[in-house]
Amino acid sequence: MKITEHVHAIKIPFQVKTDSGTLERFVYSYLIFGDEICLIDSGVSSSEKFIFDYLEKTGHTPDEISLLILTHSHPDHVGSAQSIQKVSGCEIAAHEGEKSWIEDVDLQFMERPVPNFHSLVEGSVKVDHVLEDMDVVELGSNINLKVIHTPGHSKGSISIQIPSERVLITGDAVPIQGDLPIYDDFTGSIQSIKMLMGVEDVELLLASWDEPQKGENVHQRMVEALDYLQNIKKIVEKLASENSSSEPMEFCKTVLKELGLPKPAANPIVARSFQANLKELE
Numbered sequence: 001m002k003i004t005e006h007v008h009a010i011k012i013p014f015q016v017k018t019d020s021g022t023l024e025r026f027v028y029s030y031l032i033f034g035d036e037i038c039l040i041d042s043g044v045s046s047s048e049k050f051i052f053d054y055l056e057k058t059g060h061t062p063d064e065i066s067l068l069i070l071t072h073s074h075p076d077h078v079g080s081a082q083s084i085q086k087v088s089g090c091e092i093a094a095h096e097g098e099k100s101w102i103e104d105v106d107l108q109f110m111e112r113p114v115p116n117f118h119s120l121v122e123g124s125v126k127v128d129h130v131l132e133d134m135d136v137v138e139l140g141s142n143i144n145l146k147v148i149h150t151p152g153h154s155k156g157s158i159s160i161q162i163p164s165e166r167v168l169i170t171g172d173a174v175p176i177q178g179d180l181p182i183y184d185d186f187t188g189s190i191q192s193i194k195m196l197m198g199v200e201d202v203e204l205l206l207a208s209w210d211e212p213q214k215g216e217n218v219h220q221r222m223v224e225a226l227d228y229l230q231n232i233k234k235i236v237e238k239l240a241s242e243n244s245s246s247e248p249m250e251f252c253k254t255v256l257k258e259l260g261l262p263k264p265a266a267n268p269i270v271a272r273s274f275q276a277n278l279k280e281l282e
């Protein structure tokens with residue numbers, strides 16, 4: 001899907017199987033066309049066929065991808081990085097905070113056991129370039145990618161601003177109302193969303209788990225994300241004061257029920273988010 005002249009979106013569908021059912025999901029990857037092509041996030045395992053098909057359809061070839069930027073290390077972002085690098089020969093860039101989990105996915109799985117992890121991720125890749133807040137990646141033809149460190153969802157999550165296109169790519173930094181709430185650091189997440197709200201001259205918001213948002217919807221999405229997080233905080237605090245079960249999965253199910261989210265949403269990763277809220281209460 002063409003978003004602007006130089007920015008295109010690829011929607012990648014996939015499934016997550018949990019004990020309580022199957023979740024139909026999708027994730028977006030983005031292609032940025034300068035003199036070279038930069039891919040933002042690689043999708044889950046086997047996403048390369050969607051990405052390469054799209055390139056072919058638009059008159060390009062995979063070997064034009066010179067850089068793959070990973071907004072963070074989670075499975076639906078790094079899943080097909082290995083195949084994409086193998087075919088295109090691209091270099092890979094990410095924030096220091098994500099490097100160890102990108103370069104060693106077994107370590108990531110050990111420390112953050114996402115259900116179906118090994119069917120979602122092909123394997124580890126080396127990070128060739130470490131990106132920092134305020135870094136600028138030049139793709140030629142006046143297409144510059146500005147790196148914004150937006151921790152919270154994960155410690156090295158980054159967003160990418162493309163000023164010439166009035167585009168802001170946020171990875172998973174801006175949660176969607178009613179979707180799985182996932183963060184390592186609750187307050188960090190809030191601060192990052194507030195920081196993104198302050199980025200000037202943004203016409204298009206491109207997140208990984210959301211349809212592209214335009215115009216006043218950009219600000220609206222961020223307001224909703226903050227409301228959603230504050231609502232979660234309120235529910236966690238209420239349940240904690242009522243002495244609900246402190247076993248993480250049981251607590252997770254109780255919070256989800258209060259939030260009105262479906263039962264299959266209960267998994268160890270979402271449970272971690274609510275544990276992060278509890279930790280802040282201590």
Ligand SMILES: [Zn+2]
Nearest residue numbers: 072074153172
């Ligand atoms: Zn993520």
